Amino acid sequence: MRFEEMKQALIKAAEAEGLEQYEIYSCMEENISAETLKDEISSFASSTSGGICFRCIVNGKMGYASGELMTEDAMEELVKNAVSNAACIDSDDEVFIFAGSPAYTKLPEREIKLTDAATIRDTALALQRQTYAASDKVSDGTQSAAVSVTEEIHLYNSNGLELSNRVGVSVAYAMPVVRDGDEAQEHFEFGVGSDMETLKDLPAKAVQGALDKMGAGLVDSGKYDVIFDGRQFRQFLSAFSPVFSAKNAQLGLSLLAGKEGEAVAAPCVTLVDDPMREGSPMQTPFDGEGVATKRRNIIENGELKTLLYDLTTAKKAGVESTGNGQKGSYSAPVAIAPYNFAIAAGEDTSEDLLSQVGNGLYITECKGFHAGANAVTGDFSIESAGFVIRDGKRAEPVKSFTVAGNFFELLKQIDRLGNEIKWAVPGSFTVFGSPDVLVRGVSVAGK
Numbered sequence: 001m002r003f004e005e006m007k008q009a010l011i012k013a014a015e016a017e018g019l020e021q022y023e024i025y026s027c028m029e030e031n032i033s034a035e036t037l038k039d040e041i042s043s044f045a046s047s048t049s050g051g052i053c054f055r056c057i058v059n060g061k062m063g064y065a066s067g068e069l070m071t072e073d074a075m076e077e078l079v080k081n082a083v084s085n086a087a088c089i090d091s092d093d094e095v096f097i098f099a100g101s102p103a104y105t106k107l108p109e110r111e112i113k114l115t116d117a118a119t120i121r122d123t124a125l126a127l128q129r130q131t132y133a134a135s136d137k138v139s140d141g142t143q144s145a146a147v148s149v150t151e152e153i154h155l156y157n158s159n160g161l162e163l164s165n166r167v168g169v170s171v172a173y174a175m176p177v178v179r180d181g182d183e184a185q186e187h188f189e190f191g192v193g194s195d196m197e198t199l200k201d202l203p204a205k206a207v208q209g210a211l212d213k214m215g216a217g218l219v220d221s222g223k224y225d226v227i228f229d230g231r232q233f234r235q236f237l238s239a240f241s242p243v244f245s246a247k248n249a250q251l252g253l254s255l256l257a258g259k260e261g262e263a264v265a266a267p268c269v270t271l272v273d274d275p276m277r278e279g280s281p282m283q284t285p286f287d288g289e290g291v292a293t294k295r296r297n298i299i300e301n302g303e304l305k306t307l308l309y310d311l312t313t314a315k316k317a318g319v320e321s322t323g324n325g326q327k328g329s330y331s332a333p334v335a336i337a338p339y340n341f342a343i344a345a346g347e348d349t350s351e352d353l354l355s356q357v358g359n360g361l362y363i364t365e366c367k368g369f370h371a372g373a374n375a376v377t378g379d380f381s382i383e384s385a386g387f388v389i390r391d392g393k394r395a396e397p398v399k400s401f402t403v404a405g406n407f408f409e410l411l412k413q414i415d416r417l418g419n420e421i422k423w424a425v426p427g428s429f430t431v432f433g434s435p436d437v438l439v440r441g442v443s444v445a446g447k
Contacts, residue, residue, distance in 0.1 A: 001070040003154045006052055009075035014056065014158070017079055021097040022056035023157040025288065027330035030114050033147035034124040038140060039132075041121060051330045054078045055097070058086035062095040066331035096311045100161040101292030101323075105276050105285040112168040115148035115194045123172055126196050130203035131174045138207060139184070141177035146170070146194055149427070153284075161290050169281035169426050170194035174206040178214070185213040190425050192281065216385065216397035219446040225360035226403070226442040227353050227389070230422035232366040234434040237271075237341060238424075239369040240378065240407045241432070244298060245336040246313035253376050255408055256304060264304045265411035268346060271299035273308070275323070275339035275429070282426045288327035288334050296322060298338075299411075308336050326429060342433035346417025353438050355392040356416055361444065362387045362394055363403065378407040384444075401446040413439045 001009070003026050014022050028050035035043045051068035056079070063086025065078045127144035150168035155161070173190035187209035191199045228236075242248050249257035256264065265271070275293035276283050287293055289311050297305050309317065310325030313336065326337040348356070365385040373380040381404040388395040418436030425431075 001072075006070060006075060007154075007156050009072045010052075010054055010079060013076040013079040014054075016076075017083055019056050019058070019079070019083070019158070021158050022054065022082075023097050023155065023290075025053045025055070025327065025330060026050070026154040027151065027327070029149065029151045031147070031149050032114060032117050032120050033145065034121045035143060035145040036124050036128040037143060039125075039128060041124065042143075044117075044121065046117060052078070053327075053330050054082045056082050056086065057095055057097060058083055060095070061086040061089040061091075063087075063089070064333060093312050094315050096289070096315070097157050097159060098161065098290040098311060099159045100290060101286075104163070104292045105294065107165070107283060107285060112150055112166045114150050114168065115146075115170045119194055120146045120148055123194050123196060123199070127172055127174050127199065127203055131176050131207060134176070134204045134207035135178060135211065137178040137180055137211065138176050139179040141184075141186070143175045144173065144203075146172040148194060155286070155288075155290050157290065163286050163290055165284050165286070167282050167284070171425055171427075172199050172202065173425075174203050176203075176207045176210050178207065178210040180214055183214060185210045187213070192426065213385070213397050213399075216399035219361065219388070219398045219401050219444065221446045222444060223441045224444050225357045225438070225440050226444075227357060227360070227362045228366075228434075228437045228439065229362070229364045229386075230418060230420070230434040230436050231424075232363055232384075233437045234342070234422065234424055234432040235366055235369055236380075236407060236410070237343070237434060238432045239373040239380070240375050241338055241341065242375045243378070243407070244308050244338065246307040246309045246317060247336050249307055250313060250316060255376075255378060256307065259304050260306060262304055263302045264408065265299050265302045266414040267302040268417055269299055269302055269411060269414055270297055270344040271342070272296070272344050273298050273322075273324070273338045273341050277340035280340050280426065280431065282340075282429050282431060284339070284429050287321075287323045287325045289321070289325040291321045291323040291325065293323035293339065308338060310334055310336050328428070337430050339429055340423075340431050340433065342421050342423070343417065343435060343437070345419050345421050345435045347419055348416050348438075349419060350436060353416060353418055353436055354389055354394060356438060357389045358392055360389045361398070361442075362389050366403070373407075378409070380405060380407060398446075401444050404443050404445065410439060413441065415440050
């Protein structure tokens with residue numbers, strides 16, 4: 001069944017149940033991917049997946065039901081299950097079927113289509129060949145991959161609101177392993193696109209990143225002026241993004257609760273959430289509740305301007321929803337999440353930042369956020385690696401040191417920002433980014 005057919009079947013079933021407030025949400029995804037090992041395709045996958053979710057309000061409670069079987073009988077069962085599930089809800093939060101925003105941003109004209117299987121295969125193999133060719137130190141364990149994804153979303157509700165969106169992205173990566181004697185290092189680089197002309201610099205860049213780590217030594221414990229590579233600082237934003245959720249604030253799980261209008265970061269920090277970021281393949285003019293989305297400064301010149309709200313948390317706070325009630329999949333409940341979420345770029349080049357530090361550390365690798373970061377307290381202790389900064393220049397590599405501190409204090413310690421935002425792999429509507437960030441007086445535990 002196509003969405004229009006499913007919609008009509010669900011409307012008929014909803015009317016039979018006497019429902020006045022309900023919503024239909026459909027998401028369908030196509031995916032093609034290829035991975036390599038040595039000089040062969042090690043895995044290849046092609047899939048179409050998705051389903052439909054029906055939400056309804058019964059006696060002030062929101063009932064959910066979802067499924068993947070697209071028949072008229074299945075649509076009737078979906079409605080009945082949602083009605084039954086509503087009776088199981090204990091929450092007293094007010095719930096809504098949204099009437100619609102006054103206006104929605106018009107998406108730019110663009111062709112969204114899945115890259116064909118042959119191109120995905122050939123791109124992965126070409127990346128692998130060129131990665132091996134970039135250095136005689138590249139060894140077994142090296143991997144390359146290419147993937148293409150498209151997603152189509154439809155939303156319709158009993159208020160007559162009807163919205164749709166189609167997005168798609170192709171991404172490729174190279175992850176070389178380099179060896180010199182007993183030492184081995186690896187590095188990961190990705191590019192957006194599926195043609196080798198776009199990705200031509202990717203293999204050499206990935207290999208050089210691995211080679212640069214060879215011979216890494218240790219660093220003394222102490223306090224250092226540090227440059228976090230933007231690819232690492234965006235991990236801090238990802239790990240601590242829950243503190244910007246109004247729901248967490250209202251539950252007492254965010255130290256930003258009640259701080260809107262207060263300074264929470266250094267004056268140079270502006271944190272932006274932009275669902276329609278120019279150049280992003282993952283743009284959406286509406287959230288999972290049908291609320292219009294728009295670019296917002298969450299922090300502006302150090303001041304917390306707003307938290308992220310959905311309809312329920314906005315009602316509690318007496319404000320309007322920020323349009324951040326996302327659905328992670330067709331079957332997922334509405335949950336607050338950012339979109340293209342990044343610290344705005346500053347004016348300094350990489351050379352400017354190195355010169356400003358003089359002597360310190362340039363951190364190019366952070367890992368262990370799942371265990372080493374507490375989003376409630378803001379505390380973190382993260383295994384790191386990178387390079388010594390000496391006399392304003394990047395010097396020898398260093399490894400196996402721990403960076404510790406508190407995220408809320410870290411935001412206040414930021415001194416300068418690089419002039420280029422480094423975005424993560426776009427795989428959903430939530431994508432994190434950051435420029436290089438200079439922070440003074442960071443605690444480091446080394447040798």
